[in-house]
Ligand SMILES: NC(=O)c1ccc[n+]([C@@H]2O[C@H](COP(=O)([O-])OP(=O)(O)OC[C@H]3O[C@@H](n4cnc5c(N)ncnc54)[C@H](O)[C@@H]3O)[C@@H](O)[C@H]2O)c1
């Protein structure tokens with residue numbers, strides 16, 4: 248694939264994220280087109296394909312990946328379907344942008360990692376889009392410059408207005424806290440070594456059987472501690488905050504977005520409704536970066552190792568949720584293919 252050829256993308260899964268990514272590739276991103284869309288719900292795929300010139304619609308990911316004009320794959324099916332789609336993409340040696348989580352457990356993530364290692368070159372970028380958010384990128388640069396000294400703690404807040412039907416306690420870790428796990432690993436350049444989960448008495452707005460909110464404590468290989476409030480039925484909007492506490496100061500992202508008005512004896516501004524609104528620019532930048540790198544013949548961004556390490560920490564988190572005990576994270580050896588930059 249070269250810069251002068253438009254990248255033909257097959258989007259797998261045309262639900263909330265997949266249909267939005269298809270629109271993004273069609274309308275926002277340059278250098279790529281949606282060549283195919285796939286969903287086990289044929290009508291859903293056909294409805295998305297009908298809105299895009301020259302886009303074919305499929306129910307079988309393998310058939311779409313073998314179709315003419317498909318050069319790359321964007322996976323936006325639910326987490327449990329990712330492994331099969333990733334292995335199929337490897338069989339065709341196609342570059343992949345895979346929505347988080349890479350897979351929902353450490354064993355399947357390790358199988359993906361090993362399959363990519365056997366290919367001998369990176370093929371996967373994982374959709375940890377916060378790395379492409381302007382505010383998080385600024386925080387990353389600040390911490391990397393060392394102005395605040397060593398980072399001692401992160402205080403994180405992750406609130407969703409409500410959850411879709413069937414959202415489980417495990418998904419609070421695997422689908423939601425996985426972002427804070429990635430942010431922790433990325434900002435601190437350390438691995439998560441142990442997870443503890445505390446569960447206050449649930450909110451009366453929590454769906455039957457869901458212990459919401461929860462407080463997740465992460466310990467890291469460099470001795471930092473990270474607390475994450477995960478509250479997925481807070482009712483009032485979408486909030487994602489992160490405060491880094493360093494030896495010489497603190498820095499914070501996610502306080503406010505949009506216009507702040509002081510009038511009539513009050514001050515304040517809007518709260519984003521959901522992740523699509525809050526992280527719109529980050530999703531755009533993430534997909535553009537993937538397309539640009541792919542057209543250069545490169546793979547950049549969060550790797551399958553990042554997806555695997557996050558899955559291993561999530562697995563410890565799910566166990567910690569069930570037992571209430573501090574749970575260590577066990578990681579396989581890091582293959583040379585995923586050596587940190589500059590080493
Ligand atoms: N980065 C983010 O902020 C963010 C936000 C939301 C969701 N996600 C991730 O995106 C992915 C999709 O989430 P969603 O909210 O769009 O889910 P969704 O339920 O809205 O859509 C998933 C779609 O995939 C289809 N599907 C199921 N199994 C399939 C298979 N084997 N092959 C092809 N299609 C299949 C379903 O029919 C459905 O249309 C998940 O991995 C989720 O964690 C990421």
Ligand SMILES: O[C@H]1[C@H](O)[C@@H](O)[C@H](O)[C@@H](O)[C@H]1O
Pocket residue numbers: 407422423426479522
């Ligand atoms: O899948 C979604 C998505 O990853 C969002 O970014 C997160 O805020 C939600 O909690 C999660 O359910």
